[in-house]
Amino acid sequence: MKIKELTEENTRVYRDLIPPELLCDIKREYCRGLVGEDERSGAMTAAVFWELKNSEDTDIATTAEILWFYAAGAKDGTDMLNALEEEAEYDEVSRFFFEFPKLSEAEREALSQAGYSVGSSESRDICVTVEELESLKLTKKRVPDYIQPISEITARQFKAGIMTSVFHGKYGILEDLPYLPMSRFDPDISCCIQTDDKVTGLMLIHESEEGPFRVELLFAQQPDANINLLYMICHAIRTASEMLTPGDMVLLRRHNKATAQLIKKLFPDKKGIPALRGEKKISV
Numbered sequence: 001m002k003i004k005e006l007t008e009e010n011t012r013v014y015r016d017l018i019p020p021e022l023l024c025d026i027k028r029e030y031c032r033g034l035v036g037e038d039e040r041s042g043a044m045t046a047a048v049f050w051e052l053k054n055s056e057d058t059d060i061a062t063t064a065e066i067l068w069f070y071a072a073g074a075k076d077g078t079d080m081l082n083a084l085e086e087e088a089e090y091d092e093v094s095r096f097f098f099e100f101p102k103l104s105e106a107e108r109e110a111l112s113q114a115g116y117s118v119g120s121s122e123s124r125d126i127c128v129t130v131e132e133l134e135s136l137k138l139t140k141k142r143v144p145d146y147i148q149p150i151s152e153i154t155a156r157q158f159k160a161g162i163m164t165s166v167f168h169g170k171y172g173i174l175e176d177l178p179y180l181p182m183s184r185f186d187p188d189i190s191c192c193i194q195t196d197d198k199v200t201g202l203m204l205i206h207e208s209e210e211g212p213f214r215v216e217l218l219f220a221q222q223p224d225a226n227i228n229l230l231y232m233i234c235h236a237i238r239t240a241s242e243m244l245t246p247g248d249m250v251l252l253r254r255h256n257k258a259t260a261q262l263i264k265k266l267f268p269d270k271k272g273i274p275a276l277r278g279e280k281k282i283s284v
Contacts, residue, residue, distance in 0.1 A: 006033030020209035022049045029176035045072045046080035066098040077110025097279040116280045123272030124254045131246035133237045147231045151187035158182045161199025165219040172217030191235045203232040212249040
């Protein structure tokens with residue numbers, strides 16, 4: 001098997017084989033990909049795509065989340081995972097982890113042979129419809145004028161707001177938040193808090209290439225952070241109900257304790273779909 005690095009330049013070759021969202025994300029700061037091809041036919045036999053976590057925090061060990069894994073056969077899959085470890089040595093990755101909705105028999109065997117644990121669990125993601133969001137009682141709140149869509153602010157104000165969020169240690173689910181352009185986020189459903197022409201809070205929503213809308217950052221500065229978070233959620237829901245259909249899906253990720261508590265409060269009966277999760281720790 002011939003292994004190649006996935007780059008912006010060669011993504012078009014794999015556009016029918018690799019999920020489109022990943023092909024778009026390969027240009028992101030901490031996203032990486034490898035593709036394995038049969039040396040005779042050139043057909044793709046294995047691939048892996050991952051994102052580095054905590055790579056710039058000297059106080060926390062660098063980890064990598066495997067976002068996608070494909071293996072036509074167990075041996076090719078194991079070879080690809082070994083290549084992943086070699087590639088990640090430069091970044092001093094101490095742990096690989098993943099959450100997948102499903103795995104083929106070959107992929108599961110490859111992960112096991114490469115030393116990964118694999119077990120069933122509930123997904124960290126909660127998927128809700130626009131109609132379910134509209135049914136929340138908080139949508140009846142009056143949203144103050146200082147909550148505005150990000151289409152109403154400048155790129156400079158947006159960047160300053162992002163840096164305020166990062167200063168407070170709030171990256172949402174985006175490790176590379178400071179590097180991402182304003183154009184990544186829906187300009188009307190995404191919103192912000194403006195205080196004296198400064199952005200002191202952000203709710204950023206991204207529409208993935210595969211359909212669902214995903215809340216990627218929810219941040220508000222003190223004082224009154226909690227009520228302002230609710231105002232931004234209310235604004236986003238009202239705008240989404242005007243622009244989207246009732247059945248459109250929104251993904252909410254329980255990526256830390258605070259978001260898990262908020263989502264449980266909003267949707268106490270919602271559960272994540274069954275998922276397969278696993279990890280492998282590396283001596284660095």
